[in-house]
Amino acid sequence: MSDLSVLGWTPDRVGQLPPDSAPARVFRVDRGRLSVLTAGGEARVHPASALYDEAGSGAPAVGDWVALRGEQAVAVLPRRSAFVRTVAGRTSAAQVVAANLDVVLVVDALAGEARLRRVERYLAVAWSSGATPVVVLTKADLCDDVPAAVALVAEDALGVDVLAVSSVTGEGLDAVRALLGPGRTGAMVGPSGVGKTSLASALAGRVLGATQEIRDDGRGRHTTTARELHLLPGGGLLIDTPGMRELALYDDEGGVDAAYADVAQLAAECRFRDCGHRGEPGCAVAAAIDDGRLDPSRFTAWRKLQAEAHRQLLRVDARARRPRPGHRRELARGGEDGVLFRLR
Structure with missing residues (x-):
């Protein structure tokens, strides 16, 4: 893959690369390893320890552009956008779910009653990402009155397109594909069982993950276990994410x-x-x-x-x-000019 523009690379990023490094885009993050796409194809690399910070936001995420030196990612290039949530539990640490997005697809299912408050929560985080939010309502083939269901969600999703799709019949898929043109990146976010994996497979034209039977209430079961970026036939890029049991806002x-x-x-x-x-x-x-x-x-x-x-x-x-590790020792020693450092 010699043309990185297929992956969303733009020439203005060249100046952000550290000396003697090459760009790559992260398509999967595993423990201590990054799977990346480069001009030469796929590679597995190690992230430098300096990329990790206490806040959690500096760690490489799916969709990031990183700078490679050999088999090590030495820098994360500045993000244009990012879907960020607070790590589950009582914490202030951030988790970047997906980075450098053009569109965030907030996915919910038309099977069963509309879950408006949940959609609104996802939209709040999506608006904060810097990307364009779009609501995608799956399983239209299981809904008796699709227009009414779409209108109900659209009434609350102000300024956001609401699309109804069916991975079974193909209804609405072209409208989603139109959002993901060549070099454009979208991320699907939503709870477990709403049909994200089936939708991703339908858009990609191939099975991307195992799917399970639909339950009696019309909901599927959780299948995706890791965030991953996929190349679509039309040239777009799609990040599939596992279902989130908890979506906490992050300081915005x-x-x-x-x-x-x-x-x-x-x-x-x-x-x-x-x-x-x-x-x-x-x-x-x-x-x-x-x-x-x-x-x-x-x-x-x-x-x-x-x-x-x-x-x-x-x-x-x-x-x-909070003082940094070792910062109190600096306070005790004072600066070179004898002036005591002050905590801020």
Whole structure:
């Protein structure tokens, strides 16, 4: 593969490469090893230990461009976009799910009742990624009224295209392919069992992972076990991700306000800038709920995600303020000019 533009490489990245290194794109991350695509084909390389940081965001991720020297990745090139979540549990560490994306496909299934709050949470993180979010509703062949189901999701997914697809009949697949032109990268994110692997296989024209039978409730079972980037027949690139049991926001309230643009706009129209939306006079949010323009559950979800993002921001800030290992020894010694270093 001599033409790296097929993988999404652009000439302006050349200046980001360290001296005496060659570019490669990460298509899979395993323990201590990276599988990469280079101008010469596939390779397995070791990431340099310097690439890992306490925050977790510096570690190579699927979709990253890395600089190679021999069989070692010595640098991660600056990301244009990244789908990032907080590591599961009470932590402030970040996990980059996929990097350098043009589009984030938020996948859910049309089988069963619509899970609007879950879609909104994924959209909040997708908006924060810097890529374009699109909702893809799979298993259209199992839905009795597809237009109505799409309209219900579209009512909440403001500013986002909502596509219905079926990996069985092929319905809607061309619309998804159109998002992934030559050199463009998309990532599929969503919970287990919504049909991500089947959709990826349908787009690739080959089986990409084992699929299991559909349960009585219309949901599939978890099949993908690792994030991986795939080349599609039309020249696009698609990252399939395992289902996420937990999707916690990572220090960005902007993505929440983008996903809930209607609620954020109402909040901006309140009489008082510090309105708590708990019955204060002139509260535009309360008025919209009272006259039926705003679903109370959507407002509650917005407040919950805003609070979650704020708490995570405080955790990240607290971690940044912690002294580095060995920093207290520097405090005791003082600088070369005798001035004592100060913790910030």
